[in-house]
Amino acid sequence: MSLFELPDFDAHEAVVHVSDAKTGLKAIIAIHNTRRGPAMGGSRMWAYADSTAAATDALRLSRGMTYKNAMAGLPIGGGKAVIIGDARTAKSPELFRALGRAIDGLGGRYITAEDVGTSPEDMQFVRETTRYVAGLAGELGGRGDPSPATALGVFVGIGAAVRHRLGADSVKGLRVAVQGLGHVGFDLARQLHEAGAQLIVADIDRGNCQRAAEAFGAIIVSPDEIVDVDAEVFAPCALGASLNPQTLPRLKCQVVAGAANNQLATDDIGDRLREAGILYAPDYVINAGGIIKVCAEYFGEPADSVEGRVRAIADTLSDVFRKADEAGVATSRAADELARSKFA
Ligand code: NAI
Numbered sequence: 001m002s003l004f005e006l007p008d009f010d011a012h013e014a015v016v017h018v019s020d021a022k023t024g025l026k027a028i029i030a031i032h033n034t035r036r037g038p039a040m041g042g043s044r045m046w047a048y049a050d051s052t053a054a055a056t057d058a059l060r061l062s063r064g065m066t067y068k069n070a071m072a073g074l075p076i077g078g079g080k081a082v083i084i085g086d087a088r089t090a091k092s093p094e095l096f097r098a099l100g101r102a103i104d105g106l107g108g109r110y111i112t113a114e115d116v117g118t119s120p121e122d123m124q125f126v127r128e129t130t131r132y133v134a135g136l137a138g139e140l141g142g143r144g145d146p147s148p149a150t151a152l153g154v155f156v157g158i159g160a161a162v163r164h165r166l167g168a169d170s171v172k173g174l175r176v177a178v179q180g181l182g183h184v185g186f187d188l189a190r191q192l193h194e195a196g197a198q199l200i201v202a203d204i205d206r207g208n209c210q211r212a213a214e215a216f217g218a219i220i221v222s223p224d225e226i227v228d229v230d231a232e233v234f235a236p237c238a239l240g241a242s243l244n245p246q247t248l249p250r251l252k253c254q255v256v257a258g259a260a261n262n263q264l265a266t267d268d269i270g271d272r273l274r275e276a277g278i279l280y281a282p283d284y285v286i287n288a289g290g291i292i293k294v295c296a297e298y299f300g301e302p303a304d305s306v307e308g309r310v311r312a313i314a315d316t317l318s319d320v321f322r323k324a325d326e327a328g329v330a331t332s333r334a335a336d337e338l339a340r341s342k343f344a
Contacts, residue, residue: 001052010057013039015058016106019142020098024090028055030062032078032111035343038108038226039079040295041065042115043126044137045087058082061070065291068284070342071316071335072309074295075344079110087117093125100129108132113294120144133296143297146290148184149306153289153313154184154259155191157281158233160314161255164269164321165279165311166232172196175231177253179223180238184259184287188237189216193224202226203238227251234258241265243280248272257281270332274324281317282335 003015012029028051031039041062048054058080066078085091094117103112103126112125113135120137127133127140136142158176164166174197178189189199193216201218202225203209212218221229227247234292234318236242240262248269254279256263263283264270274279289310295308322333324334 003055006052006056006059008056008063010059010063012059012062014109015055016102016104018099020095020102022188022196022199023092023093023095023098024085025098025102026085027053027081027083027102028058029056029081029102029106029110030055031106031300031341032059032062033066034079034109035068036075036077037075038075038077038111038132039133039221040074040111040113040291040298041078042071042113043083043118043122045085045091045117046085046114047086047114047230048082051084054082054084060262063230064284066343067339068288068291069295070339071285072288072292072295072313073316073342074292075299076111077297080115081110083117091122094200096125097129100126100133102332103132104130106132111298116212126258131179134151134294136240136297139166143303146293148187149310150184150259150287151187151191151289152307153292153310154188154235154237154257154286155195156311157286157317158192158257160317160321161249161257161279161281164234164318165255170195172200172235175200175229176228176233176235177201177229177231178212178237179203179226179234179242180219180236180260181212182237184304185235185237186212188235188259189218193217195260197233199232200226200229209217218233222297229250231255236260236263243269243273245269248276251276251278255281258283258284259287261287264332268331272332279321280331282320284339285320285335286313287318 244265
């Protein structure tokens with residue numbers, strides 16, 4: 001099947017296949033839309049089953065970045081690179097330098113950063129062969145881990161959601177179930193605890209749960225039980241697709257608002273959440289804090305301008321909730337519509 005026929009092609013501006021025999025690099029760089037500016041999105045490294053699976057992932061992820069970047073009001077479009085390979089065994093400095101050369105050849109139409117399977121240290125090698133990279137470690141002139149900015153955006157986003165759905169001024173006294181206590185989830189848990197929320201947490205890494213229990217008085221449940229928890233808010237901060245036909249009937253929350261990418265297994269799950277009276281904060285709107293920070297780093301904007309823009313995610317979400325109510329549609333559909341009006 002040609003790339004143009006793939007279901008996820010969706011009018012991508014360019015898809016570039018890159019290979020480098022010497023380092024074993026095989027990568028696909030997808031540029032979805034550059035109306036707002038150069039395409040920005042991370043480089044993911046994953047042991048894809050085959051090149052079609054890799055292309056499909058690149059297409060989906062780059063399109064997602066267009067929507068996310070547009071909704072965050074950033075002067076960038078959407079793109080993504082996927083490197084086909086096992087991040088535990090196939091990495092080398094030379095591989096990332098080769099990726100950098102390929103990105104450099106695109107002349108700035110695509111700007112990369114770290115993603116799943118890659119790190120700020122890997123981006124340092126990319127930086128040796130191209131300047132079109134952001135998300136570098138602090139000691140290398142970057143601004144370090146974007147996760148705290150993502151966590152702040154999710155925290156203020158939860159605030160906007162409970163205001164809209166429950167008429168609550170803050171999360172004080174509310175129960176929040178946090179699924180996944182990694183870079184984002186743990187920092188989110190800290191902010192929720194400091195604001196007076198009661199936490200119920202789950203992570204496949206038991207150590208993360210213990211730390212949250214000790215630091216924030218969180219109640220620990222098993223990863224399987226977290227969707228059943230009786231809490232006002234469910235915050236998915238682990239992997240994607242946690243909202244699916246199996247978990248949906250089990251949810252007891254009134255709000256779903258978390259950091260994970262691609263929370264809806266399929267688009268219609270957004271409609272079903274609405275029917276169930278659950279307010280869903282669209283993932284790519286609420287989790288844009290990290291890209292806001294990385295984008296500011298790339299364009300050399302003052303670091304102290306970032307916080308205000310991350311906090312503005314609350315206003316963007318409130319706008320999405322209002323528009324969805326007015327149109328009588330799912331918040332996920334209202335967000336898509338609003339995003340398209342900003343880049344189409
Ligand atoms: P991470 O890898 O640091 O944390 C994920 C955590 O989820 C880990 O502690 C892992 O043990 C846990 N986990 C995995 N499967 C689980 C399960 N079935 N049940 C419960 N816990 C489980 O990742 P990070 O950076 O915290 O990101 C979390 C999510 O947010 C991901 O979906 C990521 O794509 C998304 N995201 C992250 C951003 C960032 O700035 N780090 C930006 C935007 C989105």
